[in-house]
Amino acid sequence: MNWSINWYDLFRGLHIVAVIAWMAGLLYLPRLFIYHIKHTDVTAVTDVFKVMERNLLRLIMNPAMIAVWIFGIALIVIHVRDLEGWKFFQEPWFIVKELGIVGITGYHHFLAVRFKKLQRGEPIGTESFWRKINEIPFVLAIIMVLAVTLQFGQN
Template identity: 45%
Template structure:
């Protein structure tokens, strides 16, 4: 078994879990925002349930998956360099696009985490429409990242 292939496989699994959470959490925020228009007896129960799901998704799946994706990605970076011997690949356009995507996904994750705190506090001003419109942002970023790495654009 090749250590690089093992790291790559584990990295892909971590990224899948991270992406799943980044795609689903805005949907939960949309449902939460739309509870404001509901009748009071159901609104409170549904919001409590949605906020429990949000917390669990963020704390049990999204945050750990991001940490694993980052850690395994750094390990892959190290392995690809020949244990620090050759960093020339890091300057290739495909790797720069990948790293820019990682930073963009991490920024979106940070935004969703900050919004989680606002939703929990009841101070969020975002609408269900906003969350539906922005829901696909991580997937669009992932398209660029995956294609840049698999095709090694500019190499």
């Protein structure tokens, strides 16, 4: 029995699991903001949302984002070292994926800043605003998944 580890497949699987956890948080935190904003006049309710938001961001979203980046970089290192070298960095699909990652990471930090403001009792926008903006990570995820699976523009 061969127990050697295929590090690329292991890291790819862990990367996917981390992406799922991160995306769940990115989609759920704005929903919590909506309910929090809706009930700003009821302290007992907003206190519960403050705890939920803090736990989601600090215990799920931040660690998942870090894991996505770590496993993603590990996949790149293995890919460069063992597979195709650096040439895939110039492929359109990879460029689209990296732009998407930068966009989603920026969105994550945008949410984190709004979280801190909301925790201090400062306004962060309307329910309508958060209902609209909530779709951003999902659209970026669709674009990135299609870019990676289709690998368009590959030479």
